Amino acid sequence: MDTNQLVAHARARFEHEAARRVLREKYQAKFTFAHAGGMWLAGPELLTLLKLCSGTVVVQDLYENPVKIQAEELYELAVQRWQECLNAWLIEYEQSNQQR
Amino acid sequence: MTTGALIFAHNNDHIDYVAMARWSAQNIQRHLGIPTHIVTDTVTDDSNSRWFGDYNVNMAWYNQSRVTAYDASPWDCTLVLDADYVVASDQLQTIMDADQDFLCFRRAYDVTSVNDFVGHNTFGDVRMPMWWATVMWFNRSRHSQLIFEAMTMIRNNWTHYRRIYKINQATYRNDHALSIALCLLQGHTLTVPAIPWSMASVMPEHRLTQTDLDSYRVEFEDPMQRSRWIELHDQDFHAMGKQQLGDIVANPC
Numbered sequence: 001m002d003t004n005q006l007v008a009h010a011r012a013r014f015e016h017e018a019a020r021r022v023l024r025e026k027y028q029a030k031f032t033f034a035h036a037g038g039m040w041l042a043g044p045e046l047l048t049l050l051k052l053c054s055g056t057v058v059v060q061d062l063y064e065n066p067v068k069i070q071a072e073e074l075y076e077l078a079v080q081r082w083q084e085c086l087n088a089w090l091i092e093y094e095q096s097n098q099q100r
Numbered sequence: 101m102t103t104g105a106l107i108f109a110h111n112n113d114h115i116d117y118v119a120m121a122r123w124s125a126q127n128i129q130r131h132l133g134i135p136t137h138i139v140t141d142t143v144t145d146d147s148n149s150r151w152f153g154d155y156n157v158n159m160a161w162y163n164q165s166r167v168t169a170y171d172a173s174p175w176d177c178t179l180v181l182d183a184d185y186v187v188a189s190d191q192l193q194t195i196m197d198a199d200q201d202f203l204c205f206r207r208a209y210d211v212t213s214v215n216d217f218v219g220h221n222t223f224g225d226v227r228m229p230m231w232w233a234t235v236m237w238f239n240r241s242r243h244s245q246l247i248f249e250a251m252t253m254i255r256n257n258w259t260h261y262r263r264i265y266k267i268n269q270a271t272y273r274n275d276h277a278l279s280i281a282l283c284l285l286q287g288h289t290l291t292v293p294a295i296p297w298s299m300a301s302v303m304p305e306h307r308l309t310q311t312d313l314d315s316y317r318v319e320f321e322d323p324m325q326r327s328r329w330i331e332l333h334d335q336d337f338h339a340m341g342k343q344q345l346g347d348i349v350a351n352p353c
Contacts, residue, residue, distance in 0.1 A: 034197035
């Protein structure tokens with residue numbers, strides 16, 4: 001690495017907006033999970049829907065296919081996935097905020 | 101039921117795709133726990149070529165055998181990856197668990213946000229939506245077989261399909277053939293099941309380095325020409341700059 005490259009490297013700043021967008025996209029993938037032959041996005045919409053149901057019900061997955069699921073079982077999986085991912089996202093978000 | 105990855109790797113004078121594929125196979129085994137089959141027959145047809153910005157040269161591009169993935173794969177369920185797709189997480193495990201015959205990415209984005217990918221996510225003068233052939237997941241269903249048969253037909257009659265979809269570039273691209281095939285098989289309804297998140301992409305003009313086993317730094321200039329950087333950690337991405345990925349593969353962390 002020559003002097004000019006070293007100077008450029010030292011002057012480079014962390015791009016917070018781009019990093020936040022990458023994190024959003026990354027966790028969009030992590031919120032997604034497969035269960036009972038369907039694909040689900042762990043988030044408020046799914047959790048609210050599942051709270052309205054009980055027992056064996058048919059709901060549409062991400063591909064708009066009807067899937068028979070146990071509401072309580074899918075709720076537990078979704079809320080666990082949602083919270084795990086949000087916690088991990090928060091840690092990465094705070095770390096990125098500390099970057100120069 | 102067997103599951104594995106498939107990577108097509110045909111070297112040219114500048115790019116060692118086989119080395120990339122070998123390195124990728126290690127990442128795939130580590131994160132997804134599946135073996136990789138590398139297709140690397142000698143290719144004599146060099147009629148396809150394209151401009152590689154990071155090398156600043158037009159060079160041979162042996163990309164036409166991808167349509168044989170259905171027949172070439174030894175697996176019941178196959179994950180086809182470009183040799184320059186970096187697996188740095190278990191993200192793709194989700195699509196391997198999905199009950200779908202065929203999946204691929206519908207959208208890609210530039211991780212630096214410098215480039216608007218609208219032009220990359222569509223093709224031709226008619227702005228057809230593009231489905232990316234960089235990552236494809238398929239099983240042994242008739243639907244998957246038809247997709248690859250349709251891609252083969254499109255590749256073999258590329259000039260004809262180029263004209264229909266008003267694609268200006270003469271170079272055959274698997275992304276275009278896949279998109280046309282998927283649209284044909286879905287009756288042009290554009291309702292094709294896809295991977296439900298976007299594909300991170302690192303452009304050739306941006307500097308990519310590896311900082312740790314699954315961490316990468318991307319340096320770039322923002323629209324105001326100021327030096328900026330971000331880090332990708334535990335995040336899969338498509339490394340569009342082959343030269344920099346080649347350097348990482350040659351000297352991995």
